[in-house]
Amino acid sequence: MNADSISVIKVRDILMVTMPPDPDDPTVSALQDKVLSAMERYEAKGVVLDISSVETLDSFFARTVSETAQMVTLMGGRTIIAGMRPAVAVTATEIGLTLGNIETALSVDRALDMVTSKPRSKKLQ
Amino acid sequence: MKTQMRPNSGQKQKSAAAKEITQNSDLLQLLVDSIKDYAIILLDTDGNVLTWNSAAERLKGWKAEEIIGQNFARFYPVEDVEKGKTKMELKVASEEGRFEDEGWRVRKDGSRFWANVVITALRDKNGELRAFGKVTRDLTDRRQNEEKIKKQAQEILEMATVPVVQVWEGIVLVPLIGTLDSQRTQQLMERLLHRVTETGSPIALLDITGVPTIDTQTAQHLIETISAVRLLGAEVILTGVRPVIAQTLVHLGIDLTNVITRSSLTAGLRMALTILKLDVAPLKTL
Amino acid sequence: MNAAAQGEVQIQTESDIVIARRTVREAAAQTGFNLTDVTRIVTASSELARNLFKYAGGGVMRWRGIEDKGCLGIELQFIDQGPGIPDTGLALQEGYSTGDGLGMGLPGAKRLVDELEIQSVVGKGTKITLKKWRKS
Numbered sequence: 001m002n003a004d005s006i007s008v009i010k011v012r013d014i015l016m017v018t019m020p021p022d023p024d025d026p027t028v029s030a031l032q033d034k035v036l037s038a039m040e041r042y043e044a045k046g047v048v049l050d051i052s053s054v055e056t057l058d059s060f061f062a063r064t065v066s067e068t069a070q071m072v073t074l075m076g077g078r079t080i081i082a083g084m085r086p087a088v089a090v091t092a093t094e095i096g097l098t099l100g101n102i103e104t105a106l107s108v109d110r111a112l113d114m115v116t117s118k119p120r121s122k123k124l125q
Numbered sequence: 126m127k128t129q130m131r132p133n134s135g136q137k138q139k140s141a142a143a144k145e146i147t148q149n150s151d152l153l154q155l156l157v158d159s160i161k162d163y164a165i166i167l168l169d170t171d172g173n174v175l176t177w178n179s180a181a182e183r184l185k186g187w188k189a190e191e192i193i194g195q196n197f198a199r200f201y202p203v204e205d206v207e208k209g210k211t212k213m214e215l216k217v218a219s220e221e222g223r224f225e226d227e228g229w230r231v232r233k234d235g236s237r238f239w240a241n242v243v244i245t246a247l248r249d250k251n252g253e254l255r256a257f258g259k260v261t262r263d264l265t266d267r268r269q270n271e272e273k274i275k276k277q278a279q280e281i282l283e284m285a286t287v288p289v290v291q292v293w294e295g296i297v298l299v300p301l302i303g304t305l306d307s308q309r310t311q312q313l314m315e316r317l318l319h320r321v322t323e324t325g326s327p328i329a330l331l332d333i334t335g336v337p338t339i340d341t342q343t344a345q346h347l348i349e350t351i352s353a354v355r356l357l358g359a360e361v362i363l364t365g366v367r368p369v370i371a372q373t374l375v376h377l378g379i380d381l382t383n384v385i386t387r388s389s390l391t392a393g394l395r396m397a398l399t400i401l402k403l404d405v406a407p408l409k410t411l
Numbered sequence: 412m413n414a415a416a417q418g419e420v421q422i423q424t425e426s427d428i429v430i431a432r433r434t435v436r437e438a439a440a441q442t443g444f445n446l447t448d449v450t451r452i453v454t455a456s457s458e459l460a461r462n463l464f465k466y467a468g469g470g471v472m473r474w475r476g477i478e479d480k481g482c483l484g485i486e487l488q489f490i491d492q493g494p495g496i497p498d499t500g501l502a503l504q505e506g507y508s509t510g511d512g513l514g515m516g517l518p519g520a521k522r523l524v525d526e527l528e529i530q531s532v533v534g535k536g537t538k539i540t541l542k543k544w545r546k547s
Contacts, residue, residue, distance in 0.1 A: 082358065084358065086357070089318050090318060092356055
């Protein structure tokens with residue numbers, strides 16, 4: 001498995017990044033480089049990270065994704081994680097994973113809606 | 126030349142009786158050999174296999190010549206042997222006359238089956254322990270059926286205790302009734318997350334009107350559930366927060382500032398519609 | 412599944428972590444765990460396998476089907492000859508409550524399983540045993 005198993009596609013000014021089902025550590029690490037260089041090349045407004053195929057989300061993956069999102073923010077973009085599987089969400093919560101301030105969406109469709117509309121604050125009280 | 130002996134009647138009776146005993150014991154042997162459903166074997170006082178029958182071969186996999194002389198611990202899972210189960214069984218059988226048990230047994234190929242086992246202490250006229258009789262019955266089918274029924278009952282119970290209802294496109298409702306222990310929370314989380322994903326609903330109304338009291342643990346469970354739903358990309362509105370619950374939460378120092386809460390389900394629904402940019406308007410009259 | 416099933420995976424390279432995950436996934440599924448529990452077991456294994464690789468200089472993961480009073484389960488062992496953990500109690504607690512929202516390896520793994528035991532000798536190595544039971 002290598003970094004090519006992560007697909008990065010430009011859709012208008014958004015980067016659609018799709019993760020493979022069970023990426024090994026080097027692939028996960030490659031995510032960061034791929035996303036950031038694509039952000040630069042296309043001057044994208046944001047990144048939609050599709051994890052609908054991902055079966056296991058451990059702390060290493062979470063950390064890498066979180067760092068990448070922070071870097072994307074620094075480059076002026078927005079990151080939305082889409083399509084998390086229920087079993088993954090349950091397990092992630094139990095190991096203390098809340099992904100902090102990273103936005104999440106039920107599906108890639110909704111994520112694209114979110115990124116193309118005005119940013120909505122997560123806290124609505 | 127044959128020597129003829131005049132058979133006296135006593136001898137005749139004895140040999141007739143002996144013949145009957147031999148016949149009966151032959152028949153008994155035939156019985157043991159022919160029975161298909163029960164593995165009937167003899168163990169010596171240490172538990173080593175003395176005799177075998179065809180049902181035992183069919184059920185457990187070993188042929189007679191392979192297993193005679195070996196200890197019956199071979200029929201038990203490793204964990205049970207380590208715990209001393211086989212020794213215990215012989216001891217109980219020896220002290221009380223019999224031992225009966227239902228449990229896992231192991232075949233020659235390592236596979237397991239659920240069995241009913243009766244071990245009987247065989248004592249002679251002097252009360253001396255001569256051997257143990259072991260009768261084993263394969264209950265795997267029955268157990269599989271029981272498991273199936275249990276699973277179905279469990280599923281029905283789960284649906285009943287944690288109903289997740291879709292009330293509108295994009296909105297699901299969980300009317301919680303009763304207290305939330307760890308097990309129920311797990312059920313709640315799994316079921317709610319599954320339904321949210323299945324229906325693609327970005328809003329989940331979690332109504333706790335029917336939750337009588339809230340303690341720190343229940344609150345933690347709720348917060349955990351809300352976290353998990355958020356990870357998916359959906360939002361939770363906690364509704365039905367009655368005055369007594371609000372008081373308890375504050376007194377317990379539970380931080381729900383990151384959670385959207387409303388006192389009534391109606392208010393929660395209104396919030397949900399706002400988030401989804403929907404509105405309820407009266408029908409235009411003609 | 413044949414509850415006497417067992418196996419082991421040598422963890423020496425990064426790709427072994429993936430092999431460990433896949434092996435555990437199949438073993439857990441065969442034991443009859445539901446999807447959420449399979450995910451828990453695989454995630455815990457991923458954390459510990461990575462620890463073996465990153466901090467212990469490699470090691471071995473062993474798994475086997477277990478049974479108690481009719482309940483099936485799975486037991487996993489992560490064994491290394493690394494530096495050892497000086498304070499196992501602390502290791503299980505550390506960072507969990509002050510988590511940065513990114514999930515903690517060892518304390519996280521503990522939450523995902525029913526039993527977790529650490530045996531460690533500083534300078535000699537560590538053995539971590541996990542057990543999870545099917546809810547019957």
